[in-house]
Amino acid sequence: MGKRYFLMSEERDWTTHREAKANKLSAISNLIDGKFARTTDAKTVLEGLIAPGDKVVLEGDNQKQATFLSKMLASVDPAKVHYLHMIMSSISRPEHLDIFEDGIASKMDFSFAGPQSTRVSQMIADGTLQVGDIHTYLELYARLYVDLIPNVVLVAADKVDHEGNLYTGYNTEETPVIVESAAFHDGIVIVQANEVVDKLPRVDIPADWVDVIIPADEPYQLEPLFTRDPQNITELQILMAMMAIRGIYEKHNVQSVNHGVGFNTAAIELLLPTYGERLGLKGKIVPNWEVNPTPTLIPAIESGWIQSIHSFGGEVGMEKYIAARPDVFFVGKDGTMRSNRAFGQMAGQYALDMFVGSTLQIDQYGNSSTVTKGRLSGFGGAPNMGSNPTGRRHSTPAWQSLRPDNDPLGKGQKLVVQMVETFGSNKRPVFVDSLDAVEVRKEAKLQNVPIMIYSEDTTHIVTEEGIAYLYKTDSMAERQAAIEAIAGVTPVGLRSDPAVVKDLRARGIVAFPEDLGVNRNEATRSLLAARNMEDLVKWSKGLYNPPDKFRSWS
Amino acid sequence: MGKRYFLMSEERDWTTHREAKANKLSAISNLIDGKFARTTDAKTVLEGLIAPGDKVVLEGDNQKQATFLSKMLASVDPAKVHYLHMIMSSISRPEHLDIFEDGIASKMDFSFAGPQSTRVSQMIADGTLQVGDIHTYLELYARLYVDLIPNVVLVAADKVDHEGNLYTGYNTEETPVIVESAAFHDGIVIVQANEVVDKLPRVDIPADWVDVIIPADEPYQLEPLFTRDPQNITELQILMAMMAIRGIYEKHNVQSVNHGVGFNTAAIELLLPTYGERLGLKGKIVPNWEVNPTPTLIPAIESGWIQSIHSFGGEVGMEKYIAARPDVFFVGKDGTMRSNRAFGQMAGQYALDMFVGSTLQIDQYGNSSTVTKGRLSGFGGAPNMGSNPTGRRHSTPAWQSLRPDNDPLGKGQKLVVQMVETFGSNKRPVFVDSLDAVEVRKEAKLQNVPIMIYSEDTTHIVTEEGIAYLYKTDSMAERQAAIEAIAGVTPVGLRSDPAVVKDLRARGIVAFPEDLGVNRNEATRSLLAARNMEDLVKWSKGLYNPPDKFRSWS
Numbered sequence A, B: 001m002g003k004r005y006f007l008m009s010e011e012r013d014w015t016t017h018r019e020a021k022a023n024k025l026s027a028i029s030n031l032i033d034g035k036f037a038r039t040t041d042a043k044t045v046l047e048g049l050i051a052p053g054d055k056v057v058l059e060g061d062n063q064k065q066a067t068f069l070s071k072m073l074a075s076v077d078p079a080k081v082h083y084l085h086m087i088m089s090s091i092s093r094p095e096h097l098d099i100f101e102d103g104i105a106s107k108m109d110f111s112f113a114g115p116q117s118t119r120v121s122q123m124i125a126d127g128t129l130q131v132g133d134i135h136t137y138l139e140l141y142a143r144l145y146v147d148l149i150p151n152v153v154l155v156a157a158d159k160v161d162h163e164g165n166l167y168t169g170y171n172t173e174e175t176p177v178i179v180e181s182a183a184f185h186d187g188i189v190i191v192q193a194n195e196v197v198d199k200l201p202r203v204d205i206p207a208d209w210v211d212v213i214i215p216a217d218e219p220y221q222l223e224p225l226f227t228r229d230p231q232n233i234t235e236l237q238i239l240m241a242m243m244a245i246r247g248i249y250e251k252h253n254v255q256s257v258n259h260g261v262g263f264n265t266a267a268i269e270l271l272l273p274t275y276g277e278r279l280g281l282k283g284k285i286v287p288n289w290e291v292n293p294t295p296t297l298i299p300a301i302e303s304g305w306i307q308s309i310h311s312f313g314g315e316v317g318m319e320k321y322i323a324a325r326p327d328v329f330f331v332g333k334d335g336t337m338r339s340n341r342a343f344g345q346m347a348g349q350y351a352l353d354m355f356v357g358s359t360l361q362i363d364q365y366g367n368s369s370t371v372t373k374g375r376l377s378g379f380g381g382a383p384n385m386g387s388n389p390t391g392r393r394h395s396t397p398a399w400q401s402l403r404p405d406n407d408p409l410g411k412g413q414k415l416v417v418q419m420v421e422t423f424g425s426n427k428r429p430v431f432v433d434s435l436d437a438v439e440v441r442k443e444a445k446l447q448n449v450p451i452m453i454y455s456e457d458t459t460h461i462v463t464e465e466g467i468a469y470l471y472k473t474d475s476m477a478e479r480q481a482a483i484e485a486i487a488g489v490t491p492v493g494l495r496s497d498p499a500v501v502k503d504l505r506a507r508g509i510v511a512f513p514e515d516l517g518v519n520r521n522e523a524t525r526s527l528l529a530a531r532n533m534e535d536l537v538k539w540s541k542g543l544y545n546p547p548d549k550f551r552s553w554s
Helices: A002-006 A016-027 A039-049 A067-074 A094-101 A114-126 A137-143 A175-183 A235-250 A263-278 A295-302 A319-323 A341-350 A436-444 A476-485 A498-506 A533-539 B002-006 B016-027 B039-049 B067-074 B094-101 B114-126 B137-143 B175-183 B235-250 B263-278 B295-302 B319-323 B341-350 B436-444 B476-485 B498-506 B533-539
Strands: A055-058 A084-090 A105-112 A130-134 A152-160 A188-196 A212-215 A256-259 A288-290 A308-310 A354-357 A361-363 A415-419 A460-462 A467-469 B055-058 B084-090 B105-112 B130-134 B152-160 B188-196 B212-215 B256-259 B288-290 B308-310 B354-357 B361-363 B415-419 B460-462 B467-469
Touching: A016 A039, A016 A188, A039 A067, A039 A188, A039 A212, A055 A067, A055 A175, A067 A094, A067 A152, A067 A188, A067 A212, A084 A094, A084 A137, A094 A105, A094 A114, A105 A137, A114 A436, A137 A341, A137 B341, A152 A175, A175 A188, A175 A341, A235 A263, A235 A415, A235 A460, A235 A467, A256 A263, A263 A295, A263 A354, A288 A341, A295 A533, A308 A341, A341 B137, A341 B341, A467 A476, A476 A498, B016 B039, B016 B188, B039 B067, B039 B188, B039 B212, B055 B067, B055 B175, B067 B094, B067 B152, B067 B188, B067 B212, B084 B094, B084 B137, B094 B105, B094 B114, B105 B137, B114 B436, B137 B341, B152 B175, B175 B188, B175 B341, B235 B263, B235 B354, B235 B415, B235 B460, B235 B467, B256 B263, B263 B295, B263 B354, B288 B341, B295 B533, B308 B341, B467 B476, B476 B498
Parallel strands: A055 A084, A055 A152, A084 A105, A105 A130, A152 A188, A188 A212, A256 A288, A256 A354, A288 A308, A354 A415, A415 A460, B055 B084, B055 B152, B084 B105, B105 B130, B152 B188, B188 B212, B256 B288, B256 B354, B288 B308, B354 B415, B415 B460
Antiparallel strands: A460 A467, B460 B467
């Protein structure tokens, strides 16, 4: 039988991607000197390098945005460039959606759409935007190597040298994982550069991986997403932070952690050097962090609580402080930080004891989502870090402390903590019978309900009322009762039965502040190691340089 | 209260890692020219750069081994270098364990110990080897950024240029993820190089990330781990492959897949262009693969079944073939492949519809392990790819086909398939009441039973008897009955009740060949697209160049 098969593929061309790339580059060769194109030729270059129907990755996560290239993409002639399949971590800027209204792009696979979530919802309803799917960051990166291999990637670098090597500085973020997927599959790598220099501080991405560099008209957009002004931390948040420290961090002997963005976790960070110190926890808990360089961590770092911080990205204003603390942060030989969003998410999923996040809604079963009516905000990294990776095999005391007693083949579990006040800043109940996401699924015709963190992955919920230790419940009814017990005067909480709550507290499934030895009267702002931005700057010995919008004192 | 806190850290030194590194490099500066040390100075260089108690990553996965550096490490003076905490993907070579007997190293965190698994067990029992823990690859990499940040890493490159840039060629594998963890936390990056050249084919790792390069006395060891000679594929394996294609690949519309190493999956690969073609499945199933460049995939590639293959590593003998098929494989501008074990595992976990593996034991509940009495073989990548990542949010038809019907908040699931013959090559039953791993846990004092893939993650088991669709079962008793139904004449299988089996078949929970339209008589070796290595070479048009040990025909 052999011969028949051996002859089947005689005629096939196995280098179609390479040829397409060569043809595109050849068509614009008059605009390219070495790897460099002129800023003013950007639109023409993109029109030459992007073909109709191409899969295009546009760098833009929740911090760093390839702003120049996104604007230039929005300026191309839709008669030349259309039907693009966009792949983007974050839909953050107006032109990210303009390209759909203008007929340049038609399909989108994305992860996060915070700033544009209302418009995303509307455009899906209109049929202007066809969503492939909504992802966590890591699974979106993963698909770049499997079924979403890009034809073109558009990324941002701080500095480039004349050979085309890239320096990405503090905000390396997702640039390497995007570039590699194209550079090694005959995709085209197009880079916008803030600056062209003779000698880079260091090489973050080799010139061999890059095809075209365009000096940008202005530096790429960078958001101080992880900066929280301590003056906005409330006493309820301080109470919750005290409970979390005693009832979770101390109880489970947590060593490694990711904190989501928010005032709840900022409060914890600012209580470590005060309340935590008094409890004798220094040197015993949370030495290792996977988190962006959050300014509210400065007092804990300065007080010697923290051994290491690996980061997904940088944080505006923290540059000098990070450079002066290389024992803690990941800093190169050149003295500047290297972040890495892909490796950070990998670490956040597999190497951490605990994820602590917040959300907009939690249903009566413990499922939570930030997707609310009319706002398809996407997922970001939370579902990845806020899930229990069942492929994990190494044990730590915190992980092992959640091992079920009654299963000889059992194993530990990641701590996944949701911290919420029972009513949100919009005065609406966080605890609801049914998530808005159920309705959004129907409107946006999604395959599944866009749940951020599933009940089965959620091990603890903290509110101003107390802590529900969901991992200890052995039925959905008990889980619901534990949630009701800490859901305050929300409709869910009002169903709570005092006799049941008494039993749950006795069995350690629910804890109120007094059960944890937390004195409500102590929960005042005087307990914060820093009460405002100026305090953070002082703690940093002047190394932290907050962005202007956070500077109220001078 | 402020002032007291602000003064606490005045005296702290925040650059201890950087200073330690500078001191070490300074102590051997007389042996270094640029970044280069002489081959003959390797032992002295290692003695100078590795301090007692250091965390040391030694590159050595299941294919590529930093052989020269591992031998040199085993030759250092234990009076100078001791108490090392080794971090290794794979314990593959005798000297990897010699260093523990010789007092150079004391603690080990690892992932895979195939070739040395018996000795690992003995040394743990002796107390010679203290195991931190056993990991999957990805979680071990993850910890390099959190709580196992290395002081020194020892890695292997194919070629280096005079500036110290690295070319890792086809076997990039885990080198980048290891190097980055040290290079950006004031760790020391030491590279053994096969060759020093004026101009690299391409830069895989920039010179800025590298501290010391030592030309090796011989090229690093490289194992053809993924090569399976088709002549050893049995008709039972062909029958199982036919069932898998009909009952899983076709039924679930599987688009992306990882195959473990073995003859079962090799049989599937070799049936795609014959049996699969006849079923009309070409162009409908498995276009996208995350798998090493397995030679038994050549006929499927040549027949046009496969659109893309991303790989963890290379495969000896496949170099020319890969270079000639850049539309399929990940190949750089220079024309040679780039692999990436970290990104491959990321893709394997998050982007694939299905993992198909094999194992040595499956217990009555569906838990499986390759750890057997006296052999602590570790995990490798299987638990990562063979688990259901609960952080996944994107949907594919295969994933969604496992969505439970009765849960409005339900979602899909990864297909995790175990393919085993009911009796292993050692004539022992694969299906057992209790895994040997339960005993090994006690002997090795592990925190948990070393299970490779848990029952809860396993969706299908295929044997020569049939397929158990475990994801359809709704109780552990039903799951056990489904496993018994396909466990043949093993003790587990002998418990099977014919009346129950009839019911399970009627409900689609168990399928025998006839239920799937698979004709047992057709399961002959003539159905294989290639029956031996020579056939594979012919299919490749002479581009595949098998290693000598696989060359029986000339």
